[in-house]
Amino acid sequence: MNFFNQLFGVFLKSRHTSHLFRRRVIFESLSVAGSSRAVSDQLAGQLARDATDDLAAVLARLDSSKEGLTSVEADAIREKVGPNEVEHEKPLPWWLHLWLSYKNPFNLLLTALAVVSYLTEDIKAAIVIGSMVVLSTLIRFVQERRSNQAAQGLKELVTNKATVIRRDTSAAAAADAQRYFEVSLKVRPASQMEIPIKQLVPGDIVMLSAGDMIPADCRVMTAKDLFVSQSAMTGESLPVEKFPEAKGHGGSPLEMANLVFMGTNVVSGSATVVVLATGNQTYFGTLATRVTATSREINAFQAGVNKVSWLLIRFAFVMVPIVLLINGFTKGDWTEAFLFALSVAVGLTPEMLPMIVTSTLAKGAVLLSRKKVIVKRLDAIQNFGAMNVLCTDKTGTLTQDKIALARHTDVFGHESDLVLEFAYLNSFYQTGLKNLLDRAVLEHVEVQKELQLAENYKKIDEIPFDFQRRRMSVVVSERDDHHELICKGAVEEVLAACTRVRDSDHDVTLDASMLERVLGITRELNEKGLRVVAVAVKEIPPSQVVYSVADESGLTLIGYIAFLDPPKESTAPALKALAENGITVKILTGDNELVTSEVCRQVGLAVEGIVLGAQIDRMDDKALAAAVEATTVFAKLSPLNKERIVRALRSNGHVVGFMGDGINDAPALRAADIGISVDTAVDIAKEAADIILLERSLMVLEEGVIEGRKTFSNMLKYIRMTASSNFGNVFSVLIASVFLPFLPMLPLQLLVQNLLYDISQIAIPFDNVDAELVSKPLKWNPDDISRFMIFFGPISSIFDITTFLLMWFVFKANSVEHQTLFQSGWFVVGLLTQTLIVHMIRTPKVPFIESRAAWPLMAMTLMIMLVGIFLPMGPIASYFKLQALPLAYFPWLVAMLLSYAVLTTLMKRYYIRRFGWQ
Numbered sequence: 001m002n003f004f005n006q007l008f009g010v011f012l013k014s015r016h017t018s019h020l021f022r023r024r025v026i027f028e029s030l031s032v033a034g035s036s037r038a039v040s041d042q043l044a045g046q047l048a049r050d051a052t053d054d055l056a057a058v059l060a061r062l063d064s065s066k067e068g069l070t071s072v073e074a075d076a077i078r079e080k081v082g083p084n085e086v087e088h089e090k091p092l093p094w095w096l097h098l099w100l101s102y103k104n105p106f107n108l109l110l111t112a113l114a115v116v117s118y119l120t121e122d123i124k125a126a127i128v129i130g131s132m133v134v135l136s137t138l139i140r141f142v143q144e145r146r147s148n149q150a151a152q153g154l155k156e157l158v159t160n161k162a163t164v165i166r167r168d169t170s171a172a173a174a175a176d177a178q179r180y181f182e183v184s185l186k187v188r189p190a191s192q193m194e195i196p197i198k199q200l201v202p203g204d205i206v207m208l209s210a211g212d213m214i215p216a217d218c219r220v221m222t223a224k225d226l227f228v229s230q231s232a233m234t235g236e237s238l239p240v241e242k243f244p245e246a247k248g249h250g251g252s253p254l255e256m257a258n259l260v261f262m263g264t265n266v267v268s269g270s271a272t273v274v275v276l277a278t279g280n281q282t283y284f285g286t287l288a289t290r291v292t293a294t295s296r297e298i299n300a301f302q303a304g305v306n307k308v309s310w311l312l313i314r315f316a317f318v319m320v321p322i323v324l325l326i327n328g329f330t331k332g333d334w335t336e337a338f339l340f341a342l343s344v345a346v347g348l349t350p351e352m353l354p355m356i357v358t359s360t361l362a363k364g365a366v367l368l369s370r371k372k373v374i375v376k377r378l379d380a381i382q383n384f385g386a387m388n389v390l391c392t393d394k395t396g397t398l399t400q401d402k403i404a405l406a407r408h409t410d411v412f413g414h415e416s417d418l419v420l421e422f423a424y425l426n427s428f429y430q431t432g433l434k435n436l437l438d439r440a441v442l443e444h445v446e447v448q449k450e451l452q453l454a455e456n457y458k459k460i461d462e463i464p465f466d467f468q469r470r471r472m473s474v475v476v477s478e479r480d481d482h483h484e485l486i487c488k489g490a491v492e493e494v495l496a497a498c499t500r501v502r503d504s505d506h507d508v509t510l511d512a513s514m515l516e517r518v519l520g521i522t523r524e525l526n527e528k529g530l531r532v533v534a535v536a537v538k539e540i541p542p543s544q545v546v547y548s549v550a551d552e553s554g555l556t557l558i559g560y561i562a563f564l565d566p567p568k569e570s571t572a573p574a575l576k577a578l579a580e581n582g583i584t585v586k587i588l589t590g591d592n593e594l595v596t597s598e599v600c601r602q603v604g605l606a607v608e609g610i611v612l613g614a615q616i617d618r619m620d621d622k623a624l625a626a627a628v629e630a631t632t633v634f635a636k637l638s639p640l641n642k643e644r645i646v647r648a649l650r651s652n653g654h655v656v657g658f659m660g661d662g663i664n665d666a667p668a669l670r671a672a673d674i675g676i677s678v679d680t681a682v683d684i685a686k687e688a689a690d691i692i693l694l695e696r697s698l699m700v701l702e703e704g705v706i707e708g709r710k711t712f713s714n715m716l717k718y719i720r721m722t723a724s725s726n727f728g729n730v731f732s733v734l735i736a737s738v739f740l741p742f743l744p745m746l747p748l749q750l751l752v753q754n755l756l757y758d759i760s761q762i763a764i765p766f767d768n769v770d771a772e773l774v775s776k777p778l779k780w781n782p783d784d785i786s787r788f789m790i791f792f793g794p795i796s797s798i799f800d801i802t803t804f805l806l807m808w809f810v811f812k813a814n815s816v817e818h819q820t821l822f823q824s825g826w827f828v829v830g831l832l833t834q835t836l837i838v839h840m841i842r843t844p845k846v847p848f849i850e851s852r853a854a855w856p857l858m859a860m861t862l863m864i865m866l867v868g869i870f871l872p873m874g875p876i877a878s879y880f881k882l883q884a885l886p887l888a889y890f891p892w893l894v895a896m897l898l899s900y901a902v903l904t905t906l907m908k909r910y911y912i913r914r915f916g917w918q
Helices: 002-033 041-052 055-061 071-081 094-102 105-119 123-155 171-183 283-293 300-331 334-348 353-369 379-386 417-429 436-442 445-451 491-496 512-527 571-580 593-602 613-617 621-630 639-651 663-671 683-688 698-739 747-760 782-810 816-841 855-873 889-915
Strands: 161-165 192-196 205-209 217-229 240-242 265-277 373-375 389-392 404-410 457-466 471-478 482-490 498-503 506-509 531-540 555-564 584-588 610-612 633-635 656-659 674-678 691-693
Touching: 041 217, 041 283, 055 217, 055 265, 094 123, 105 123, 105 334, 123 334, 123 747, 205 217, 300 334, 300 698, 300 782, 334 747, 353 373, 353 379, 353 698, 379 674, 379 698, 389 639, 404 417, 404 436, 417 436, 417 445, 417 457, 417 471, 417 482, 417 531, 417 555, 436 555, 457 482, 482 491, 482 555, 491 498, 491 512, 491 531, 491 555, 512 531, 512 555, 512 593, 571 584, 571 698, 584 639, 593 610, 593 633, 610 613, 613 633, 613 639, 621 639, 633 639, 639 656, 639 663, 656 663, 663 674, 663 683, 674 683, 691 698, 698 782, 698 816, 747 816, 747 855, 782 816, 782 889, 816 855, 816 889
Parallel strands: 389 584, 389 656, 498 555, 584 633, 610 633, 656 674, 674 691
Antiparallel strands: 161 192, 161 205, 205 265, 217 240, 217 265, 373 691, 404 555, 457 471, 471 482, 482 531, 498 506, 531 555
16 A cells, blocks of 8 residues: 555656646746845736636646545655744854854864974974864854754744645545535535645645634635735735735736735735645745845854954964064073964963853853843844944834824814724624724723613624725614614725714715815824824715615714824833933834834934935935935835845944844844844744844843843953953063073963963853943944053053063072072963953953952952962972962062052053043
8 A cells, every 4th residue: 555655756746747847847946046135027927827827727837626636645745845844044063163163262262272282292282272172163063952942843833734635546535525614614525634734745735714823824715804924924914805806916926816825914814725835935935044144143142252253363373472572582592492482472462351251151141041031142242232233123122012092082083982883883883804993982882881772772784894995884773763874994985975063953065175184184183193084974865775885975974083003112112221322223114204203302312303204216226325314214115125224323333232023133133233024924034034033022131131232241351351451461471581591481381370270250241231331332433442452551561570670689599500590480470460450351340340350250359369379389389380379479479469459550540541441
């Protein structure tokens, strides 16, 4: 039996080759071409053909039927076209991720130094350098792997299923399926089953009902009041009605009335559809492929790290040859001079930078996860701290994404309960799409009690809504005396059906002057951010039973109901907090500019300018770069408009965050320094985002900003400290190399000192950060690092030279025979001043008094200082070619450390007055 199933599957695969191959060719040509258009003309043409051809021809092309496919047929097709999954950024294999964790300028340089040390038989140096590289790489690998797995686990929490009709081989089951199709969802045949969406294939017959996600691109076969939300694809908030007939479609595939698309969802009604395309061959899939195929741009964080890295590497390339030449010529031992120069190169290299950065970011990711934030890319945390412009949508971010009835007024704008009553009757008795506006009206349940609907009213007929008329009507009988036609809809469309307006208790003619007055009232309501729906009525004798669109004439306008998407209570304080932290918020929305401006006013966001999408289309890049600086609200935007705005802000030097949740937001999410989405977003938006919020709130973002700035500040401590102390050490080495008859420190001693010093900094990610340092955006500034290095480096050299003089003249370590004592004395001073410097420059305040380090950093500093003293004083001193220091040395040591702390504090105050501190 299995053999025949396999043979039948091969036969089916050959039958499906033609239609599916054409779709694959179209898809692949789109991908290869890399067109800036979202969907190619070829794919649009194929969709148009699927929409306009006879249904029987479409089913024949798919080798399907009204009864659907069998499971065997579906398995065969799936083997050919693959699962119904849109292409995602695939997780890196562990070996490639390990390589990327290793591949940074510092690790590559250290590896080269380790190889040279090994080849020159300096095995101890090779081991020490290798340990630094392995430690840095493994910590980064493990931390990023954990973060990526957490994000992947979030995505896998949700599994969706679709209800399909699978044709059974029995005649009875086929007959059931046929009857099911003909009565459209009124019979539940035996062949109906639920399967995971990824198992769908072209040719499957799928049943849809309210609330369902549309699992693939499909042709509508039957429909009853089917309204589909395409906002994730188009940004259009109102749902679109779909029909089995190909009527009224325009040039865009999304406007085709009998096609539904993956990534959209059913708002109301029911339907049966046939799957036309799955996975990457869908309209959604082509957009997703374009986003995932585009490599991520280097963000502000990565660019800043690269600049600092190459600054230090260039410095090393200049200083190391000088050290080599000086020691080679003055000491005469070029091999020893070469090894010493290599050790200096290691000392100049902040090899723990990748590890410190990753540990700090990972700690931030853990803290944010406790605040309902999933970090997909660790770099994004720092970009939170550097972000100075946040672009966000209005709906669901500033507002509750919940329509509320704000006003019910008569024709002239005065509050009217009568208008609310008629609007309630209309919403209550209609059977079509009950949208958010109807639900907001029906929340006024007190109206139902006041009107006593069960006793006083009876529904006679209904004239359904459609998007051509943009209005709908119900006809009710009030105590059997008369029929009342109640119409509500868009102001312009309802006015077109009206001849009179109600003024208090009498009706007047709707002439030109009255029409102008009415439009003025509705315009005022719009300017207050309200969506206005007109309500009109008409009394009809009770003899009429059937009503049609023709009866929507000669109506009397009685007033308006006006709606508002209320702002969240947390929005105003969140915006205030973001502003206090130096972040400018800009609103990028597809909605009306008047509504958006009113919402901004309500939440306290000052609107300095409004630009519409149509205006952006006419701007060149230079004009747009100027516009984005002077504008707060960008309305009626397309996806391309959003992406251009983000790029323009970045080109102006801003670090830009973008918050969005629709497929139309994906390009902008990818273009931003930090893309922010929510767990309820479409998959492609979550794919393009760097951070996913489990709670859609600007307050969560404000907390993320603070966490990001703490992360940045801690990383900056390490870079400043390393750059300045390393510069000072090399400067000291140059001076000592010129005047001393021996090396000021052996290569092994220099490497061990550097390793201990780096270990002491592992606790930096856990350090406290002063509140003043996180009150404004922080950016990488290589020029500031250079200035800081040159300013503070020589301070340590002053005390190094003091140590040279102390060891030479006081402790008589002034000959080759006593070089071990000299080297031991400088080893201790050098290590202790290096570990002390982090406390001096971790804060602009007075250390240990006005600002204290976190206990892990204090404990690590104390431990390394004790180890540094133990090495020359303990039993293993000879292994490192060190020797015990006389007790008289330690009072001098304490005096130098105190003097070093005082001088550094004084110079720090001068530096802050001159250059500032971030």
